[in-house]
Amino acid sequence: MIKKIFTAFICSSLMTLSVYAHDHKEGEHKSAHGGCLNAICECEVGHAEVKLEGDTLKVWFVGGGSDTLKAVKIPDKELILSVVPEGAAAQSLILKAVPNELSEESVGNCSQFAAKADFLKGVKKFTATGTVTFKGKKQPLRIEYPEGYDPDEDEDHDHDHKDKKEEKK
């Protein structure tokens, strides 16, 4: 009897330990500013992190795959986006390069862009399209806010592109 109890105890202990050993999460995309990540071309190429604060739209260009905390400098001085707020007509929006001093950026070598517009006030959801010179190539840019855009969305691609703050709401 004692032998059986002992064997059962050892087995359950080892099973618990092996469960602990294999309990790890697969890598997730992280956004540095709490915005939503929109893949450029495809997820491994890069992302545009987008955040809407009141009437200001901010875009940070970051790396692909797990490099979403690494900025990608853009040679464009401005970005022209066609923004379609939910239930409203398309509007053109020009985002200017906002060089960050601590990131040692300058206009023409900048990863952060921003624009202010009255029509953005109170917008909860929008899509936007445009082009950007990303990693030396002119790439189409598509933004889906607040979900994030991911052209590779399929069964092998289950990580999160959503705005973390929106998710909490």
Added chain:
Amino acid sequence: MPGKIKWTYYKKVLKHPLVEQGIPFISGHSYGGFRVNAVGDDFFTKFEYQPGQRFSFEAADGGSGHLSETKSEAIAGAEAAKLLGIKLGDTFNPTCGVNAGDPVHKHDFIKFVGIMAPTGTAHDRAIFIPLKSFYSLEGHGSAVQEMADDEDSREISGAYLKLKHIRRGALHPGIQELKYDINQSQGAQLVIPAEVLPRLYKIIGWADTMISGIALMVLGLSCIFLFSSLMAALRERRRDIALFRCLGATRRTVFGLMLTESALTSLFGALAGLIPGHVLVGIAAHYIKIESGLHFSPLFISSADIWMIPAALLLGILIGFLPAFQAYRLGALTNINKEN
């Protein structure tokens, strides 16, 4: 060269609204196997090595001397001073590097004017010189010496930053953006210990889980052994218990005796485990202190230690319940004549 971070860049970081204070430092020198770090003037007066705790030179705390007043004055950490036999007024020549055979600044004599009180941190194992002393050391050449006065060319190895906190001591959420901005630059990186340490613990956490698992297995084994030894003792003592009953002991007395035996065995086992456990911590603490300067006291009683006593008692009572119940049911007349 002293470091990678430009002084001008450091000044820009200091201007950020989330940065309350900065203390620059330069590393890369040594003396007698201990690091010689050049630090900003605020290091000894404003830097908190633990929340609310600053360096002390008070004799009552175990320190002596005073802060550096000139460029050729140094302060020794408590452990470094003890192991190198440093006394106030002694002079030394720093080594330009941290490896054996690195050149020594033969013409630069720096006098020890202070010995810090022990802090129980790695700072005890270092020697500190004023930041400007570093640039003016003779062997560094004119390019480095110019950095003493020319802020545009000046470089540092790093800086301790005091960042703004919000309520309950939590870091301001904007810190993440500051970290992102700094980490995009070529020459600097912002590291937040409060973030790095949990990640480190996560990496080495499996060892902790393993040890906890082994401890649980040992605990389980101990319970099984205690239970089986109580059962064996009950079998061997059937006649004694029957005799005891015949002499007037009630069933409840016999039940209580078995339960007490089990609880006391478990309690003494726990106490006997605590003592060698703390002795082991004492031995390990000695080597950790030699390697890292960190101080662990074997006399520290954690809440786990305190909770272990009632937990062991409770476990002993639970394990002893079945043997005690069997003793309770033991017939006095049927067992009085039984041999073991």
